[in-house]
Each structure stands twice: as structure tokens, then as C-alpha cells.
Amino acid sequence: SLCAPLWQFLQLVSPRSRAPLSAPFEATMSAVSFSKTSVQQAPASAANRPLLHAHVPTVTAPMGRRTARQQPRVPPARVMSDPPETMAQTFMRGPLKVTGSGKPLTKNELEAVKVELAEFKAKTGMKEPVRSFMEGDDIKWRFGGAPDYSLTNLQFMQGRTTIHAEGSLEQIVENLVKTWEMERSHKTDPNQHQSVDPAKFNIAANGWKRYDNNEANAVGNYNVLLSGCPANVWDKDNMSWEDSHDAFHTAFAAFPWEVLEVFSGPPTVAFSWRHWANFTGTYENNQGKGELVELFGFGTATVNDKLQLTDVDIFYKPETFLEVLKGERDASEMHEAKKGFVMGPGCPFRMG
Helix, strand or coil: CCCHHHHHHHHCCCHHCCCCCHHHHHHHHHHECCCCCCCCCCCCHHHHHCCCCCCCCCCCCCCCCCCCCCCCCCCCCCCCCCCCCCCCCCCCCCCCCCCCCCCCCCCHHHHHHHHHHHHHHHCCCCCCCCCCCCCCCCCCEECCCCCCCCCHHHHHHHHHHCCCCCCCCCHHHHHHHHHHHHHHHHHHCCHHHHCCCCCCEEECCCCCCCCCCCCCHHHHHHHHHHHCCCCCCCHHCCCHHHHHHHHHHHHHHHCEEEEEEEEEEEEEEEEEEEEEEECCEEEEEEEHHEEEEEEEEEEEEECCCCCEEEEEEEEEEHHHHHEEEEEEECCCHHHHHHHEEECCCCCCCCCC
């Protein structure tokens, strides 16, 4: 049941229940004005840019009952039987168009995407989202190198519904989540994930099983966020990390994500979000027609004084999304889902 988690969420975002910012957060966030219409940002010094630019040391402290010498098992980097020609599509590998080749981008196609991205930025003045912590000689990359987000960024910038002010809390939250997704998907060693506090991080969806940092890294984001689905919709007990990502890799060319609105500031941030893609590929032998598929939901994320994630709760309805990909529902039903939440200013709540 979502009743208890939802009631906790409503209590959280109620103005009367918001705790004052701790001293470290007042120092960190004082440079940012939370006004959605006029945002002012102080110069990006090392002291006030922990999320976007500052280097946060890797945390290797013992976890749980482990001794200092007993580090968590790090899965080996996966070797794909048909590795992509570029690093632009390591997971989302569906065609750009329904009539496309059905294969990942070639180097020439990627170069064309980069040209289009540069032209789009020059025309609109928009900036690409920031994914931090992608540089370092010792990073254990799952595919042998850092991912290329040119295609994802282009589709994100073309398809998003909300453009947040530079330096706003919404933009900071959006970039933090994108950094977390990048690290969880591409860095095999959970101790190298700098967007989270490895010793304290935990995550759950819809009040289902809660995973700590090592458990979440072992099973993968999809198994974490779909863990409570019926087995006929998503069988997590028989789905490895690799299987869970393979399930979607031919469905979309990219799968962008955006923050819609933020309802409370640090240390516990409550926000609504949207995930979308054009279903140009296939899912379980069902061929997409290029239709837009959308997911809407809300979440809460607690961060520490380094703006690292510690506690994350996500709420949404994944069953409809999977049934659309299987061809059992029409994509229009997903567009109606956003009407089930009030997405305007104030506190979101379920309708009906």
C-alpha cells in the first residue's frame, strides 16, 4: 500500500514540518536564491560548488559488520558480445527512428548528433546538464570508458517540459540525480560513486524493499525501482543486473529524465519528475511505432553536507509503463497519468 509512504511524504512537504537547514547547508546553499523567476548565483568557488564541480573524496569506510579489510565485492566490468561502436548508447540502444537500422549509433551518426546538439545550443542559448565525477584515471568503467551523453542530452533538451533557472534548486537536484544515474549505471565499484554517501545510502520505491548502497549496485537500478511489481510484469528474482538493462536496450535511443518541481529544500528534498522516450525499437518482441511514452512520479531525497544522497524514496506506477511497452496498453494511458497528481505550486497529492 502507498498510503503510509504517501502520508509521510505529505507530512514532509508540509510547511509546518520542514526542519530548518543545518549550518553546513546554510553555508552551502546560501549562494543560491530559490526563486523560480529570478535566481542569483554566487561565484563558483570551491567552497560553494560541491555538487557541480568540487572533488569529493571516495568514502571507503567499513559498512555494516564488515571490517576495514573486507571491502564489498565489486562486479567485473561487463564485456558485451556486440559492443556499441560509440560510447553514446551503452544501454539505450534502440534506433533513432522507427524506420532506422535498429542498431546503435555509428561513429558518423554520433558526429551528426553532436553537430545538431551544438547547433541547438547556439540557437537556444541552453546549456547541457552537468554530470559530475566523470574524470579520473582510476575509475572502473563498466564499458571501459566514460559514457557519451550527447544523444541523451540532445533529446533531453528537445523534449523537456520545464527549463529551470541557472543555479536554481531544481537544476541542482536534476543534475545530482543525473550524476547518480551515471555512476550507478557505469561505475562498477560502488566505493567510487561520489554522488552518494556509500556508508549511509539507501533507496526504495513505492514502500517496497529498501536497498543499501552495495545491494543496489549489485542488482541495478531497474531491479530496485521495479522490485515490487508482479512477477508476470517484472520478475526481479530471475533478473540479473545485466538482464535488467538488456530488457530495455533495444526499446529507446535514449531515455531522458527531468525534475518538474521541487517542494522542499535540503536536507530532505521533495520533488516531482518525468521520464520519457519515443518507443522506436522493440520490447519483448513488441515493435514500437515511435509513440511517446512517459512516466510521472515524485520522490524524496535526503542529502548530507556534501550534497551526497543518503536516503531516497521514489513513488510512481511502473506497471502501466511496462504494459505499454508490451503492447497490452495504449501509450495515451500514460499521458493521462499526470492528471493523477497535482503538479502546480504547493504540495502534490493523489486525486480521486
